[in-house]
Amino acid sequence: MTPLSAYLILSAMIFAIGLAGALTRRNAIIVLIGIELMLNAANLNFIAFWRFSEHPEALTGIMFVIFSIGIAAAEAAVGLALIIAIYRHYKTTNVDEVNSLRG
Amino acid sequence: MSDTFDQIFVSLKHWLLGYLPVWSQPVISCLLSIAVIIVAFATLFAITTWLERKGLARIQNRYGPNRAGIPLTNISLFGLGQPAADGIKALTKEDIVPFAADKLVHFFAPVVLVIPVLLSYAVLPIGRNMVAVDMDAGLLFFFAVGAATELSVFMAGWSSRNKYALLGAMRAIAQMVSYEIPLILSSVSVIMMVGSLSTVKIVEAQSTYHGLLPDWFVFTPWGFAGFILFMISALAESNRSPFDLPEGESEIVAGYFIEYSGFKFALFFLAEYLGMFAISGLGITLFLGGWHAPFAWLTWIPSWAWFFIKLVTLVLILIWIRGTVPRLRMDQLMNFAWKFMLPMALLNLVGVAIWHFMTPGLPRWLVGFALVVGPYLLLGRGLMAGKNLAKRTYRFAE
């Protein structure tokens, strides 16, 4: 069986990749994909900790991931709606160019 | 005797596995199940294409394929050789990839379409003890792999760099996403009744006979409504007429697979029919008692034969519908999904809950019946109100 630390390192790597994408890319949609990847890395951690816990029958890790997936879906819907609204206004999805608050 | 026939494939597999070393048995067992599923349903696909062309032709007052039979002889066998001829044609045709296409995505789209469709057969019980994997979350697995087909449709439509392909893909995705909700909600009614997502347990729950009728879910008020909702959504999910807007030959040529030719086009064709069989098979599992015989005195016919009899019957009904019902418009399609199917499926869930907690008897039937007919009349009338629909009048040239 794969040790817990392998899963944790993998999850940390996915988190770092997502973070790098979210911080460095110019397109707002890719930034959103990066955030989704970070959320998923956290989910992998929850499942791994649940599998290696002393009381897996409590199902806490599983429940957390189910709720997290639900929140991620809501986040994606609202985030993409925001991006589309921004695109209508500025005619761009580049996060560098969207820098003024006035309408 | 009937038991031997019923279990003939299961015992054949065990007998074959007995000759193999122990370490290889799980792998070979899996491969055998996969091979049987692929061969059986590919054969059914070939027969169905012929049946469909023949049936549609009869409905439209023509002959349909009647030439291809046994090669090099004059025996035509009602055109039964047509599927083989079509297959050879598709395999030997030139594979054309548009110059502007996104080559990689264009190549992967048919592959991504076929794999999930084949995977979904893993949880279909096609006979007693005949299911590839009995999963605890079997139904969820079926819907999860079904969700991947939307993505491949998008890949095909987008990578072709063709406006018709993209329009077709957008139509297909909008339609699949909209009809997936009533599809899953009508299945949830069965899950609520059985208390399990395992397809095997769902079939088991419909195994008893009650007087003249078997205890299939379709013979309850909520089950009947659920079955109708399920089959309408299934038609839309498999992009068949009257929901074939994504393909719409007369509007957008062929939709998302317009730029595919040769073997890749054959894969799209295959995946469409296999998807139709899979979702009809799920309808049988959920509402029509799976592989159970309709009457107690018919149980001597093997269980797998019953499954395929029901499947072919459903497929024939789908062909009949294709030959009779005209194509919907996009706004009609969406209105139907969100204003009729979704509320009906939600109200049906209430109906199941009430049915589940009432004691069996006449009052339960009356309440269940009222909970199906009432919403249907209200919603149907509500949608039709203000439309000023009159009976169609025909004018013929004298």
Next chain:
Amino acid sequence: MTLPFIILAVLTIAAAVAAMSLRNLIHCALAMVGAFGGLAALYLQLDAQFVGFTQILVYIGAVAILIVFAILLTRGGQVPEKALFSSSWIWGVLVTVAVFGTLAWTIKNSFASQRVPAERVEATVKEIGDALMTKFVLPLEVIGLLLTAALIGAVIIAMRDEVKK
């Protein structure tokens, strides 16, 4: 480490890197689907069947479709001509390296490596359903409210404003 884990891990990481670095936005979204699929397979490997299938249903069936629709609606299907990375990319890389270093160092020095997996754990759908309806019923209600709010909110934000004359 077992061979399936290594294969899945390499595939997931490769897909994630591709999703964050490819030039064409649609390719990014498709690579992201690969990463989500790899993660779902990892969940299945960890005996979390229900969560794995939910991951596929929600992420590949819904979120990925939403994202490709958004890319097409914002005309991102064409290859962008300007620079791929934002002007402050160097700070992003620095922060990422620091975060990953901290995480890796913490994992290496934690008790995690000594943990052994539970013998045979099963999270059947029935158990999950029971838990959702008893112990976790309040979060379930809250998530229902959140999803409804997100639905209405997304529709209102993306709704085209009435043209004022």
